[in-house]
Amino acid sequence: MTALPSKKLEAWRYTDLAPLSEISFGAVPVAVAPVLPESDLPRLVFLNGVFSEVLSSRLDFAGAFDAVADASAQPLARINAEQARDGVTLTIPDGIDAGTVLLISHASGDAPFAFHLRHRVALGQGASLTIVDIAKGDGVYWHNPVTDITLAAGAKLNHYRLQDESREAFSLATIRAHIEAGAAYEHFTATIGARLSRTEIHASLAGEQATAHLNAAQMLTGEQHGDFTTVIAHKAPNCPSRQTVKSVLSGLSRGVFQGRIEVDRIAQKTDGYQMSQALLLSPHAEMDIKPELRIYADDVKCSHGATIGALDEDQVFYLRSRGIPEAEARSILVRAFLDDALAPVQQEEAKALFEAAIENWWVSQ
């Protein structure tokens, strides 16, 4: 197996996988039936990394897993290629709006195990799809999914992820999106679960007016570590990219955001925007932010900003002075803080799902 990336690699400076390497992962246990979200939406369900025919909807655009080779520079993607046994391939023909599909992973077992899902999503010209990707579980496991996405000209993919894994789990997701002219990749990840997690997105804007929105809300507590790492490569002129990353950190938790914007020489009129804001609810929480701009074109607009702060006590008092109890006042302000990151999620059920997850996180504090 390819070795895990070490902290010595620049891309892994803030996220140390040593705790993961200390665990020996055994055979994948037999899955127990999970509680699935109540929904009429079509769904594709994986239990302990294995596709469940019984629990999944039949979709004519969903194909089976296909073994892959991966010579990419990302060690986790290579490990995934070596180990992957299952995954889904979604292929949407030109011009088709395939609606919304739930992609659910549920994991549980008594002893540590690992699984490496390999998903592929290909949208034809002008096609559209919304994926609501939900990952949950119990116990110690390592979930190492890779999702490869290609969007043909004018296609639109909404990719909403709820990472609500077991608090003892490791979740390391790699997402690679190739976005052609006029196509749009809309991404939102809510990071709530896992002991140690990272979402690493590589988005390549390959044709004019291709857009990528990579948003995240990280809500961490205890000793959780959450990392949101993005690389947006502007490879064509006139492409906008937006990133809004909000982190709410309590306890001894640690959040990381590394955002790199690369602008090729031909990518004139690039409009890149990146904002990372962290709300520290405890004096022991920590946020590391590393923005990086690599710009080789001369006529571009790229900006990034970062703030780290506590809740505004004047706002808390304003709410309380209107009769709103302190805990509720704080929860309203935390939810408001996350608003910009969450705003693009318009699909009703997905929105409700995230609202409930945020509420739940707050209540379990």
Place this chain on the structure above:
Amino acid sequence: MLEIKNLHARIGEKEILKGINLTVPDGEIHAIMGPNGAGKSTLSYVLSGRDGYEVTEGEVIYDGQDILALAPEDRAAAGLFLAFQYPVELPGVGNANFMRTAVNAVRRKRGEAELDAVAFLKLARAAVKNLSMKEDFLKRNVNVGFSGGEKKRNEMLQMALLQPGLAILDETDSGLDIDALKIVAEGVNALRSEKFSALVITHYQRLLDYIVPDMVHVLSGGRIVRSGPASLALELEAHGYAGLEAA
């Protein structure tokens, strides 16, 4: 009835309120005037329970209850309302949601049934109309991007919905145009009843033409240095605060 007895309060080491005595009987409206930095806003914050103020002496009794012992939200439930001199912006919080949450929190504490979204919106729309506000104010984020006068009207909207027993208006008239001033005054006058009293903090006699106070108090250097009938405001307008400190 509100009774403030020998109230001393400080911020850090600095004593700001130096023995305030003030009684506002039910049904009455009292005006507080006084120079900049006198302690008027400090008094309103201490009454509503903001952190950072240490009460070193004295007490505040409202409706027979020692309110200094209550959390701000419990004071609100007891009927206290502060219209802020500088209303706070809440990005990401919708105005209607905010007000419904507040109204229902207060109703819950009072043992009343909560209002559902439809019932609340009906009330809120009527109140918005009374204050000649645009209806889109309910949809916007609380005070975000509001003009100075709009923020003050938004405070009055909250007052109308929360129906307090005691309102403290901290310079609600500052920044209002003449029409808005009348509308705000009508809002206060509409609440006038035996069960409603108010402390109106202002720098200008003009507001008091519309909200005629039962008493006017001058707060200066952390003390009430003079009290009198509504006509005192006219006198102050003519002569300023000079010489009052010694009185």
